[in-house]
Amino acid sequence: MYRPESLQGVDQYQRKIVEKTCVVSAMDDELHTMKTSLLHAALKQGRTQATQVTAFADGAQHCWSVLSVIAPHCQTLECMLDWFHIGKTFQTLKNALGEAFATSLDRIKWKRWHGTVRDALTKRALLRENSTEDEQRAKMTGLHAYIQRHHAYIIHYDERDNAKNPSTSQGAASHVDALMNARHKKTSKRQGTREGAHHVLQIGAMRASEAWESKWQNAVLSALKAAV
Numbered sequence: 388m389y390r391p392e393s394l395q396g397v398d399q400y401q402r403k404i405v406e407k408t409c410v411v412s413a414m415d416d417e418l419h420t421m422k423t424s425l426l427h428a429a430l431k432q433g434r435t436q437a438t439q440v441t442a443f444a445d446g447a448q449h450c451w452s453v454l455s456v457i458a459p460h461c462q463t464l465e466c467m468l469d470w471f472h473i474g475k476t477f478q479t480l481k482n483a484l485g486e487a488f489a490t491s492l493d494r495i496k497w498k499r500w501h502g503t504v505r506d507a508l509t510k511r512a513l514l515r516e517n518s519t520e521d522e523q524r525a526k527m528t529g530l531h532a533y534i535q536r537h538h539a540y541i542i543h544y545d546e547r548d549n550a551k552n553p554s555t556s557q558g559a560a561s562h563v564d565a566l567m568n569a570r571h572k573k574t575s576k577r578q579g580t581r582e583g584a585h586h587v588l589q590i591g592a593m594r595a596s597e598a599w600e601s602k603w604q605n606a607v608l609s610a611l612k613a614a615v
Contacts, residue, residue, distance in 0.1 A: 388428040394553060402553075408432055409595040413585040418449055420585075422456040429457055439463045443556035445472035446537045468540040471555035473499060480530055484523055488514070499534070502543035508534060 389407040396402050408431050410424035434440070438461045444450035446468055458464040477496045481489050491514050498507035508531065515527035534541070544554045 388432050390432055409592040411588040411592050413581050421453055437462050442466045443469040445469050466540050467542045468537045469556050470544050483526055500544045504538045504541050
């Protein structure tokens with residue numbers, strides 16, 4: 388989570404988040420820890436009842452439920468499907484289906500960029516029916532289901548881009564991926580308990596939020612005082 392002014396340009400194509408609060412959870416507690424952590428992060432970033440919050444998500448299970456916890460504590464909450472993940476979904480499908488479907492998929496993606504969800508869904512349905520192989524139809528059905536499931540969170544991305552407003556959480560998502568990959572995903576796959584994984588992730592989140600040094604110093608000072 389970050390304030391708009393913390394998103395600063397690096398060059399013509401790149402921006403970075405210079406100050407943020409990262410939260411993660413591995414607890415199996417019906418999302419209670421994740422929701423509580425998100426509320427605390429919003430408060431740390433200056434959230435008040437007058438704050439207008441924009442939230443991006445990739446469409447993962449429960450993502451909209453987690454984000455909705457902020458709604459009673461701010462003026463407005465606008466949730467939208469992250470364009471970066473939309474683009475990845477289309478690229479994955481293009482790679483799987485090959486050049487024969489590339490032009491049609493690009494046209495559908497263009498419709499998505501301009502927020503015309505219903506028309507895009509119709510074109511996908513036609514494309515799915517015209518597929519000659521079961522595997523192709525299955526992949527198109529998966530894309531259709533993804534868009535249909537999250538259609539309420541698809542916006543006019545072109546208008547938002549023209550207004551110089553972000554349409555993706557790519558910068559923030561890269562931090563989360565790094566936290567997960569470091570110990571629990573692609574690069575390591577270490578085993579352990581869910582609670583243990585949660586504690587490791589908290590350290591990673593504090594480091595990503597640049598809060599580790601102060602937290603560590605407080606822990607050391609508290610331990611020294613207790614020892615004395």
